[in-house]
Structures are given as C-alpha cells and as structure tokens.
Amino acid sequence: SKLQVLYPNKVGDGGNNDSIVLYGKLLGSSFLFTGDLEKEGEEELMASYPNLKAGILKAGHHGSKGSSSEAFLDQLQPSLALVSAGENNRYKHPNDETLKRFKERHIKVLRTDQNGAIRFKGWFKWSSETVR
Template identity: 40%
Template sequence: MLAAISMFIVAGCSLGDLPGAGTTDPVDGQKLNVYFLDVGQGASQLLVTPSGKTMLIDAGNNDKEQVMLDYMKTYHIEKLDVVVGTHPDADHIGGLDKVIDHLPVSAIYMPKVQSNTKTFESLLQSIKNKGLKVKTARAGLSFDLDDQVHVDMLAPNGTYENTNNMSAVVKVTYGHTSFLLTGDAESESEKDMLASGADLHADVLLVGHHGSNSSTTLKFLKQVQPKYAVIQVGKGNTYGHPKSAVLNRLQKQGVEVYRNDLQGTITITSDGKSLHIVTER
C-alpha cells in the first residue's frame, strides 16, 4: 500500500499546465457557479468558471457514486480540470473513483496522508488507470483556474495525527467575491491557518466537518467573516450534525446558513461583485 501511494503523490507541485496568467476584473455577465451538491452525510462541491473550467472537490460516500455521475450529466460536465480529494475519509472521497473512471481529469490534488481502506485503494487505482499523478495539496499552493478565478490552498499547514486536520482547505476568489471550502478541518488546523497570516476572509464559508463541534471556532469565524455559510450534512444523521453550538455561533455572528439536509443542492452564483443563491427546495 505504501509503495502504491508513493507512485502517485508528488510533493510541492503547482498547476502550471492550466491556463491563466493572473486574475483580472470580472467581465460583465460572466458567472462563477459553485454547487454544494447534496450527497447526504458527506461533502462535494463542483465549481464551473466563466470560461467553463471545472473543479470538483470531494464526491460524497461510496453509495453516492451513481449520484455523482448523475450530477455530472445534470451540469453538463464533460471533463474536470481540477479534482481535489480533501482527505481520505469515505464520506468525502467515496464517489471520486467512479467520477475519475468516467471523465477526463487534468490534475488531481490530495494531501500527503495515507489510508489502508478499500475506499482509498479504489481511488488510487482509478487514478493509476488514468495515468494521473497526485499533486500534494498543502498550504501555500496557488493557481488560476481560469484567467478570472484564482485558487489558494490554505491548509494543511503541517502534518497532523488526526486526518481531518490534514484536510485541503481551498479558497476561491472571483472578482470581489470569495469562497472558503474547508473539508473536515478542525480547530487545530484552524489555529494554524490563523497563525499563518493567510487572508481567510470569505463571503461564503463551507462549515468545517459538517457542523461538528470540532470545527468553526469563534476566532476562526471572526477572521473569515462570512456573509453566508453552507453545511453539507445528511438528514437524520447519527452524528447529530450540525451541532447547536455551531449553529448558535453562526447566528450570533449574523451569518446566513444553508444546509443540504433542509434545502438540497445549494447553488451560489457570483458575477464577481455579488452573489445569488438558489436552493433545490
């Protein structure tokens, strides 16, 4: 297993093969669409840029493989320019193998953390079958998804025993709008992001770890200062997510909350200046 992992993970790579020579002011009428896909008790975000570039972050659990393929058809996704597996938990990477099997993928990022689960092994096999090499997701990476949409990776900032804290945290900026997508990053990772001096401010926050008490500390939330928060969580989940303490914290900070369990897939569209939010229900 360790040998297999070392075949695919290449530390410190950047996305030099994608076009984009720096973000520019948004062009009137052009939109960035960010879909927070309803995958039940799991997570998946699909981004489509104004020029049609695509990025998929996570893909729900193993039982959501067909659901993910259906989403790709629904949104007319014929290829993925960037795939990010935030960390090895099944509820984040379980559906990625089938997506990679069925669509061309230009680049894939995952943090330098291993797992001996069948889910992780299946993902690595799909990556190998496509002839891809995993690029290491880590703080400090930066690239243009297209000439108007910029991506910064803000975590992981080191190595952690808890794989949740190894989550790739992605900030996406389009014009004057931004999204902070946090995977399952917990308080330890949040503390290190704060200490790093990175610009954490974002209009939209994907609430860490499905609204668990382990994440979304007050200090972190005050630094991000989101207008909107999305919680990717399933109906009647056995974890009690999202936790009332987290919901109360968001409410006290004046953050408008959207949830997959209550509203289905959540689509946030940016024209570079303002955001428009549509829910499935």
C-alpha cells in the same frame, strides 16, 4: 478565477485536520472551503494567514461542535456559511452550538440537510439557490 490551496502545510496523519483548505475570489466574493477541518486546524490556518477573510465559508466537518470556532469566525467574518450534512445523520450534524455561533454573528446558514443542494451562479454578481 482560481482556487489556492492554503492548507495543510505539512504531512499529517490523515485525520480531519489534514483536510485540504481552498480559497478563492470570484465576482467580488471570497470563498473558503475547509473540508473536515476542526478547531486545531483552524488555529494553524489563522496563524499562517492572520489577515484571512472570507465572505462565504463552507463550514468544516459538517458543522460539528469542534469546527467553526468563535475565533475562526471572528477572523473570517463570513456573511454566509454552507453546511454539508446528510438529513437525519447519525452524528446529528450540524451541532446546535455551532449553529448558535453562526446566529450570534448574524451569519446566514444554508444546510444541505434542510435546503438540498446549494448552487451559486452568476455573470456579474452571485446568486445562490437550493435544489431539492
């Protein structure tokens, strides 16, 4: 197995949309890790990879309102979204609008603020578990 760096494709200013985006396949599942990527970065990624799909999405920017846009989710078609956010964080991540976009698309969500650490394991197929 391997991870590929898909983004960024140019030098930026160090903001959220300069997050490294990693893509990989393992045991029949595809993973996309988006760091703090927001809508503008998602649009650049989709333009560079118009056929990109990912079964498991690590949601950008802690599930903020500006991440996981409708167009991005519609292209990727993930079945599972992982949201890394601290419990009772001052930014109130993940945002309710983002969670609604997941729900409308029947995307299962695991959140570190509610579920604890998220772990995938398996030899022939994946299973996920959360650890508090």
